[in-house]
Amino acid sequence: MSDDPDEGERPSASESDAADSGATDGADASETYCEQCGDPIETNEWYPVTSDRDEDGSLQLYPFCTEDCQSTWLDERSG
Numbered sequence: 001m002s003d004d005p006d007e008g009e010r011p012s013a014s015e016s017d018a019a020d021s022g023a024t025d026g027a028d029a030s031e032t033y034c035e036q037c038g039d040p041i042e043t044n045e046w047y048p049v050t051s052d053r054d055e056d057g058s059l060q061l062y063p064f065c066t067e068d069c070q071s072t073w074l075d076e077r078s079g
C-alpha cells in the first residue's frame with residue numbers, strides 16, 4: 001500500500017503570459033497549417049519552412065508546426 005500524498009503534481013508553467021500588443025482587428029483569413037500533421041501554425045512566431053520546386057518548376061513553400069514534423073515530412077518525401 002503506497003499512499004503518497006507528496007506527489008508534487010503541478011501544472012506546467014503557463015506560457016500564455018506573453019504580451020498581446022498586436023492589433024487583433026482584421027484578422028488574416030489565410031491561416032497556415034502544418035504540411036505534416038495539419039495543425040494550425042502560429043505565424044506570429046518562427047516556424048520551420050521547407051521550399052521545394054513543383055513539377056512545373058515553381059517554388060513551393062511547405063510550413064511546419066515543429067522541426068519534428070518537418071523532418072518527418074522530408075523523410076517520407078525522400079522515401
Ligand SMILES: [Zn+2]
Nearest residue numbers: 034037065069
Ligand atoms: Zn505538424
